[in-house]
Amino acid sequence: MSAIPLPVYQLYEWNHAILSPWRAVADATRVFMQNPVNPLSQTPLGRGMAAAAELFERTTRRYGKPEFGLLETMVDGQATSVHEKTVWHRPFCNLIHFERMLPAAHKKDPKVLIIAPMSGHYATLLRGTVETMLPDHDIYITDWIDARLVPVQEGEFSLDDYIEYVIEMLHYLGPNTHVMAVCQPSVPVLAAVAVMNEDGDPRAPASMTLMGGPIDTRISPTAVNDYAESKGIAWFKNNVVMAVPFPHAGFGRRVYPGFLQLSGFMGMNLDRHVTAHQDFYSHLIVGDGDSAEKHRDFYDEYLAVMDLTEEFYLQTVQVVFIDHSLAKGTLTYRERLVDCTKIINTAMLTVEGEKDDITGTGQTEAAHTICAGLSDDMKVHYEQPGVGHYGVFNGSRFRSEIAPRIGDFIRTHDQDLNLIASKAKKTKKV
CATH class of the missing domain: 3.40.50.1820 (Alpha/Beta hydrolase fold, catalytic domain)
Structure with missing residues (x-):
């Protein structure tokens, strides 16, 4: 008897939905800890909490389609x-x-x-x-x-x-x-x-x-x-092709999800990506705004994927x-x-x-x-x-x-x- 395949795409969507309130809390924490009126914003504790909150929000976010912005x-x-x-x-x-x-x-x-x-x-x-x-x-x-x-x-x-x-x-x-x-x-x-x-x-x-x-x-x-x-084509068809879950407009369409492609790319250079996020956290702590912004720009693009x-x-x-x-x-x-x-x-x-x-x-x-x-x-x-x-x-x-x-x-x-x-x-x- 063959096993019933897990609805991986649906689980992925549920995971994002479950994390939504936590991302909102993290973002609010970041704003509060970076507010110059807050005396903690100038302390190592305040900067550390703001950095951790931003890192959590960014690593659990679903990135939308970026703009070209060439004006x-x-x-x-x-x-x-x-x-x-x-x-x-x-x-x-x-x-x-x-x-x-x-x-x-x-x-x-x-x-x-x-x-x-x-x-x-x-x-x-x-x-x-x-x-x-x-x-x-x-x-x-x-x-x-x-x-x-x-x-x-x-x-x-x-x-x-x-x-x-x-x-x-x-x-x-x-x-x-x-x-x-x-x-x-x-x-x-x-x-x-x-x-x-x-x-x-x-x-x-x-x-x-x-x-x-x-x-x-x-x-x-x-x-x-x-x-x-x-792997052969049968492996790809059975393991990485999934149906788009509700409520997306393409509900029911069979796709190769972008998040799987992204996981594969990141897995090839996982150490580099982990180090980049550690460095990002350090840049936020010490107030290196330019380096932090470069990290944001790169990952805003890299983590935005399509099916x-x-x-x-x-x-x-x-x-x-x-x-x-x-x-x-x-x-x-x-x-x-x-x-x-x-x-x-x-x-x-x-x-x-x-x-x-x-x-x-x-x-x-x-x-x-x-x-x-x-x-x-x-x-x-x-x-x-x-x-x-x-x-x-x-x-x-x-x-x-x-x-x-x-x-x-x-x-x-x-x-x-x-x-x-x-x-x-x-x-x-x-």
Whole structure:
């Protein structure tokens, strides 16, 4: 007789509900102990109680979706306001445009579609990526929607749907769009570009940049890759897929919960996270506000997670980490074989991090072998020394060394800029 599975997701929700009044008490304690009118606020006891209360509240909180908060950027040395605008919508995704209020004389910048990973965290994880690219590019980004918020009647969302969404967004943005895929979306983006190139689609992107993506996980397999392959798809279906509990809008939808993904990521570096929280407590005690604020900013983002649909999650595990379908040339989209050798009109840049422990070195570069029909002058590979997975798309090395290379690559293959340069050249000759 098989055991009745525990309603883990429901227990998780109950746990949050039970802790709610205690979080309220902890927050009130923090406010009281930090109030300058309170004489205890200036004592070691008062600071210790305030720090402990904040630490408890933060470690038991459910973190909501963060904001991008990008209200301004620098264009041509001038501060320019930025407005977030949803320009395209589907049940599982919004397309956000970071609209810059540019002067009329400003020349047209390359149009870039950033495909954020749908792997548990929100698109705001790429805030630094967007912020770095904004001054010189017209930026759009996929804002994936938490599956527990999507009613069951909206239907399923599979890997095929993901690829279709990418194609539809590229159609919406029109010709001469440049697409950037960060980590997980490298596979569906490469598939979408292959389909569009094979169809001779005039709205196929002018270039694609694949960053830290698991194109071929047989190369330099990481702990993440080994874990997926050793367990098998049946284990994932039976152990990590759960029904969304009431009262969420997606009640009844089968999902891979974000809190499980987060637990896995934190478990890989548990000592580091424990130390970070100990340091946070110490910073609060001694009044090191800057260090404490950095901790808050990081974990406000890191601990905000979203659910993935069952079909998308299981298909991704099967196709990318177990079957290696794209690398072997057996991946299908809507029962149609995806042939990456048909990519001939979309230039490709692959970027990897030397110390990436999630996507091993060489996994993204494998796209160059798969895209055998693409001429050498249309593909470039770059490995950034000294960075891990997140350093590929964020941080000081990204800003100073990776982003400029991406910008140069995009401008080299931008059809509008090439047309302007060609006309200028002809005018000069005349």
